[in-house]
Amino acid sequence: MLTEQKLLPEGYVSAQSLTEVNDAIHLVKLNFEQNLARRLSLKRVSSPLFLESGTGVNDQLNGIEAPVSFQASHIDSEKLEIVHSLAKWKRTALGRYDMAPGTGLVTDMRAIRKDEEVGHLHSIYVDQWDWEQVIDRSERHSNKLHDTVRIIYECMKETETEINRNYPLFSNKLPEHITFVTTQELEDRYPNATPKQREDLIAEQFKAVFIGQIGGALKSGMKHDGRSPDYDDWQLNGDIVVWNPLLQSAFEISSMGIRVDEEALLSQLELAGNMDRIHLNFHRAVLERRLPYSIGGGIGQSRLCMFLLEKAHIGEVQHSVWPKRMRELCELRNVRLL
Known part of the structure; x- marks a missing residue:
C-alpha cells in the first residue's frame, strides 16, 4: 500500500460532482464507440459473460490467471467460466456473422479477473470495447496494423475534443500523432531500464506511443511483457500507451494485434510450452483454416474515461470492490470511489 500511497497525487480534488462524472462517463463511452464503429465498419453485437x-x-491472458468458474444446475456443461476477455470468441463470431473483409464487430465486454493485483489502475472488474475486424491474409503486415492504430487514435482524439468542448475544465493531453516503437527498440534505447521504466520514458517523450511486438523474448532473453500465444501474432501486435500528466506515468489504453494464422499459432505455442492446446476446439479451427483472418483488440472503457476525465483512481469511473486500506487511503487523498 506504500506504493499506492506514492502513486496517488498529493492535493488531488476531483473537479466534478458524482452526477457530473456519471454524465461525462456516458458521453465518453457513447462518443468513442460510435466513432470506432463508424471508422472501422464495426457492427455492435451481444457478447457472452461466461463460456x-x-x-x-x-x-488465458498471461497463462497463469485462473478464471472464475461455476457449475449451473440445469446446464449439461461440466463447468462454465467467466470470461477474461473475448480475444478468441470474437474471431469465431466473425465467422458466424459471415462478416466480409474490412467489416467486423464490437462488443461491450464485461469480465472478472479475480487474480488481478488491484490498484489505482487495476480492478478485478474489467470493462472494455472488444472489437474484431476481418482481413485478407495478404493484409497480415505491419502497415495494416499501424493504419488501424492510427484510426483508433484518431477516435480517441475526436472523443477528447468532444469531452473538452462540453467540460472546459479538462485540457488537451493527446498529441497530434501517435509514435510507433517496438519492444526491441525500447530495450536498445534504454538497456538498463525495466520494461515499465522504458514505457514511462518513451511515453513522457512522445505523449502517445504504440509499443509493438509484445510476447516474445528480446535480445536480452527477457520479455517486455507476457502475452498469450494463441490470439495475437507477437510480431504484429502491441499496446497503445499515453502519458498521463496527472499520474506522471505511462498509461495503457488498448492492447491489440493481428491474430495468429496457423503458422504463428504453432510457433508461439511451441515457444510458450503450450503445445497441449492444439487439441482444443478453437486451436483446431485456426490450424484447419476454418476461422477468418482478423485484427482486433480491447480498449479499456474505464481507462479511457479515467484519462480523459483526469481521475486519479480507476474506482472513480467504475464500480468495483477494494481492500479496506485502499478505501481509507482514497478517502484521505480526496479520491471518491464509486
Whole structure:
C-alpha cells in the first residue's frame, strides 16, 4: 500500500460532482464507440459473460490467471467460466456473422479477473470495447496494423475534443500523432531500464506511443511483457500507451494485434510450452483454416474515461470492490470511489 500511497497525487480534488462524472462517463463511452464503429465498419453485437470450460475460447491472458468458474444446475456443461476477455470468441463470431473483409464487430465486454493485483489502475472488474475486424491474409503486415492504430487514435482524439468542448475544465493531453516503437527498440534505447521504466520514458517523450511486438523474448532473453500465444501474432501486435500528466506515468489504453494464422499459432505455442492446446476446439479451427483472418483488440472503457476525465483512481469511473486500506487511503487523498 506504500506504493499506492506514492502513486496517488498529493492535493488531488476531483473537479466534478458524482452526477457530473456519471454524465461525462456516458458521453465518453457513447462518443468513442460510435466513432470506432463508424471508422472501422464495426457492427455492435451481444457478447457472452461466461463460456464453457475446456474449449480454448476463453482468454488465458498471461497463462497463469485462473478464471472464475461455476457449475449451473440445469446446464449439461461440466463447468462454465467467466470470461477474461473475448480475444478468441470474437474471431469465431466473425465467422458466424459471415462478416466480409474490412467489416467486423464490437462488443461491450464485461469480465472478472479475480487474480488481478488491484490498484489505482487495476480492478478485478474489467470493462472494455472488444472489437474484431476481418482481413485478407495478404493484409497480415505491419502497415495494416499501424493504419488501424492510427484510426483508433484518431477516435480517441475526436472523443477528447468532444469531452473538452462540453467540460472546459479538462485540457488537451493527446498529441497530434501517435509514435510507433517496438519492444526491441525500447530495450536498445534504454538497456538498463525495466520494461515499465522504458514505457514511462518513451511515453513522457512522445505523449502517445504504440509499443509493438509484445510476447516474445528480446535480445536480452527477457520479455517486455507476457502475452498469450494463441490470439495475437507477437510480431504484429502491441499496446497503445499515453502519458498521463496527472499520474506522471505511462498509461495503457488498448492492447491489440493481428491474430495468429496457423503458422504463428504453432510457433508461439511451441515457444510458450503450450503445445497441449492444439487439441482444443478453437486451436483446431485456426490450424484447419476454418476461422477468418482478423485484427482486433480491447480498449479499456474505464481507462479511457479515467484519462480523459483526469481521475486519479480507476474506482472513480467504475464500480468495483477494494481492500479496506485502499478505501481509507482514497478517502484521505480526496479520491471518491464509486
